Amino acid sequence: MTTALSPAPPTGPVPDATPAPGVDGPSLAAARPDRADLDPGHALGELARWRREDAAADRFPYRAVLGHYRAVGKNAVGEELLTALRAVEPHGPAGAVDPAAQLLADWLPQVVDGQQGDYDSYLGTPVYTSLTAAGAGPDQVITALLAEVVATEAAVLAGNPAGLPRTRAALRALAAAAGIPALIPGESEDLVAACAEAVAVARQAVPAGVLRAVELTLTPTTRGHDEQMFIRVIQIFEAVFAAVGRAVAGATEAVAAGRADLARDLLAEAVRQLAGTSGVFRVLTTMPKDAFAVIRANTDGRSAVQSRSYRGVERSCPTLHLALLESGLPQEELQPVMAELDEAWGAMKRTHWGITMKIIGSVPGTGGTAGAAYLREAAEARLFPALRRAQPAG
Structure with missing residues (x-):
């Protein structure tokens, strides 16, 4: 088994040998993963490095952990990584309320549940509860979530035209939620460009903290x-x-x-x-x-x-x-x-x-x-x- 002490895995994308990502297929992260994301040892190594340095919540290696989760699916994450994540104790500066520590504390239940999770850990409900308590409005959260849907669908559209209906529907929903005009082109290339423009405009109206929370709360089981x-x-x-x-x-x-x-x-x-x-x-x-x-x-x-x-x-x-x-x-x-x-x-x-x-x-x-x-x-x-x-x- 690869451990935190093993040599670092090769970097760079794995050669494409899977079906095209998109509707009724693998996700982009699963179809074209970085080699490091396939190896739990990479995430374990980043966690070990984080602990050795200062274990500050704002430096937590989210990218390495989520890269592995999204490449293999949460239900396939091994016990070694789960055990390491369960040992994480979020903390911030002494005597201060630290948003980064709160975010990490809210996020951890989503990744340590293994195959025994519930509805809240599936969605990352604690993260969104804290967002609301901090003043984030529902329109901001919904706009950020729809922008993620549009960006995700547009990213795979060129290689999987089966996603056209979903991409159009998602773009319409985003335009309505964000109150922005959006033409819905019929061709994939034009639609991808329209999606990119709409996502950029929508995200400008959403606080960075909301965008960050939405980014982190995607840990699919498959x-x-x-x-x-x-x-x-x-x-x-x-x-x-x-x-x-x-x-x-x-x-x-x-x-x-x-x-x-x-x-x-x-x-x-x-x-x-x-x-x-x-x-x-x-x-x-x-x-x-x-x-x-x-x-x-x-x-x-x-x-x-x-x-x-x-x-x-x-x-x-x-x-x-x-x-x-x-x-x-x-x-x-x-x-x-x-x-x-x-x-x-x-x-x-x-x-x-x-x-x-x-x-x-x-x-x-x-x-x-x-x-x-x-x-x-x-x-x-x-x-x-x-x-x-x-x-x-x-």
């Missing part, structure tokens, strides 16, 4: 290109769920304070966030069934049913309605926007169900859920079950 898109899409939805949950919680507090106007604005923002998911769903529909079957087989225990943000929205909305009933505020002040939120949430769930039927049919979903059957049942649940719009007579 070598497949499609899983990279899948992870980014789930991260986007988690950002939306968290934003909706915060809006509902804020609206509940506003209602208790007699601020119907503030509550209405917060709920309208939640509706806007949900409306933006339609373009992301279009990206997801480009996943081949075979690709998802591989992901499903490698993500046991990492089901989206574990999403605390999703469950939190469905638990907190009845509380909001009860607060409104007890507040003495006129019901008509908020009921229309509550109904809009209810419909937007239900539409999102119905779309998810339809896509699941297309991609996996009736087989179990990720994490062993009942798949489409579970989603169909969930889609029928209302956010405000006691809220009923007046129905016309006859």
